[in-house]
Amino acid sequence: MSFSLxxxxxxxxxxxxxxxxxxxxxVVVTTLIIDKPKYLxxxxxxxxxxxxxxxxxxxxxxxxxxxxxxxxxxIDWQMMFVVGIFGGALLASKLGQSAKFxxxxxxxxxxxxxxxxxxxxxAFIGGAILLFGAxxxxxxxxxxxLSGNMQLAVSGLIALVFFMVSGIFTARLIYxxxxx
Amino acid sequence: MEQVIGLVTGLLFGFLLQKGEVLRFERQVGxxxxxxxxIIKFMMTAVLVGMVGIYACHTIGLISLSIKATNLAxxxxxxxxxxxxxxxxxxxxxxxxxxxxxxxxxxxWAILGMLAGAALYAxxxxxxxxxxxxxxxxxxxxxxxxxxxxxxxxxxxFILVGLGLFAWxxxxxx
Numbered sequence: 001m002s003f004s005l006x007x008x009x010x011x012x013x014x015x016x017x018x019x020x021x022x023x024x025x026x027v028v029v030t031t032l033i034i035d036k037p038k039y040l041x042x043x044x045x046x047x048x049x050x051x052x053x054x055x056x057x058x059x060x061x062x063x064x065x066x067x068x069x070x071x072x073x074x075i076d077w078q079m080m081f082v083v084g085i086f087g088g089a090l091l092a093s094k095l096g097q098s099a100k101f102x103x104x105x106x107x108x109x110x111x112x113x114x115x116x117x118x119x120x121x122x123a124f125i126g127g128a129i130l131l132f133g134a135x136x137x138x139x140x141x142x143x144x145x146l147s148g149n150m151q152l153a154v155s156g157l158i159a160l161v162f163f164m165v166s167g168i169f170t171a172r173l174i175y176x177x178x179x180x
Numbered sequence: 181m182e183q184v185i186g187l188v189t190g191l192l193f194g195f196l197l198q199k200g201e202v203l204r205f206e207r208q209v210g211x212x213x214x215x216x217x218x219i220i221k222f223m224m225t226a227v228l229v230g231m232v233g234i235y236a237c238h239t240i241g242l243i244s245l246s247i248k249a250t251n252l253a254x255x256x257x258x259x260x261x262x263x264x265x266x267x268x269x270x271x272x273x274x275x276x277x278x279x280x281x282x283x284x285x286x287x288x289w290a291i292l293g294m295l296a297g298a299a300l301y302a303x304x305x306x307x308x309x310x311x312x313x314x315x316x317x318x319x320x321x322x323x324x325x326x327x328x329x330x331x332x333x334x335x336x337x338f339i340l341v342g343l344g345l346f347a348w349x350x351x352x353x354x
Binding site: 007009010012013015016017018019020021022023024026027028029030031033034036037038039040042043045046047049050051053054065066067068070075076077078079080081082083084085086087088089090091092093096098099100101102103104105106107108116119120121122123124125126127128129130131132133134135136137138139140141142143144145146147148149150151152153154155156157158159161162163164165166167168169170171172174175177 | 181182183184185186187188189190191192193194195196197198199200201202203204205206209210211212213214218219221222223224225226227228229230231233234235237242243244245246247248249250251252254255256257258259260261262263264265266267268269270271272273274276277278279280281282283284285286287289290291292293294295296297298299300301302303304305306308309312313318320321322323324326331334335346
């Protein structure tokens with residue numbers, strides 16, 4: 001197993017352990033420098049980004065909405081963190097030559113065919129349902145799954161169990177036993 | 181400054197997600213079909229290493245915790261919805277942007293869907309605030325508090341369970 005920046009794949013335990021260290025460093029560094037502990041999370045950014053987009057067409061509506069008021073529509077630490085994920089993944093895939101152009105993933109193709117429009121509709125609907133759910137639950141696999149659980153939060157553990165049980169049940173229902 | 185730190189942290193996180201191969205639809209749905217535990221190995225290792233670091237830093241007073249409230253009804257309904265959408269989309273919010281970066285173009289539709297879902301939630305929030313979000317709210321609680329144990333007992337227990345699971349995954353070739 002190679003851990004060079006140019007290798008296509010790192011052992012998941014190794015990459016995961018580094019994420020654990022990164023998550024702790026993030027909290028320590030943000031506490032020391034900006035005096036606010038920043039635990040990793042991603043889903044609130046989608047609320048802020050949709051608020052920024054809505055502001056272009058209906059600024060009064062965004063200003064009056066209670067959730068946008070509570071979340072504060074702005075480019076903050078977490079939004080730049082999500083932008084960074086894009087950049088980091090791009091760099092890693094270039095260095096490791098592991099980028100792959102994909103319009104329809106294999107498991108999906110096996111069940112729904114190779115039409116990219118059907119996949120696009122599925123991805124859109126799935127994305128809408130999951131983000132609505134993540135905000136209702138106050139977090140996603142980053143905010144609850146990683147950050148909540150490393151703080152031993154009761155909410156993090158319960159949320160992760162619901163995410164997984166529901167995902168496993170739904171996946172079995174739509175893709176069947178075969179998958180591959 | 182806050183934004184610069186966020187960007188650098190995200191760059192490192194995205195780099196590790198890509199090298200760990202957890203960005204892929206096949207890995208995410210592969211877990212949900214219980215055929216591929218890559219994302220669980222990645223996530224559980226991160227959590228186990230993270231909990232040791234977080235509680236070590238917290239014990240010496242270096243950092244404060246940021247615990248989300250345990251509002252049972254909202255977490256249960258939101259969690260169930262999340263799982264349904266996750267299985268269909270094959271991405272979660274953090275991995276979707278990274279997947280797009282490594283060429284999985286269809287992740288773009290999932291991202292647009294997530295933005296639509298966020299806008300929908302903003303409209304539904306006043307109703308949720310009066311209903312689901314108030315049902316079964318136990319506030320910001322941690323496992324050590326609820327169990328009446330030292331955090332270190334809980335941390336060590338999780339590590340032992342985690343190592344047991346990892347051994348089982350490797351034995352089964354998952």
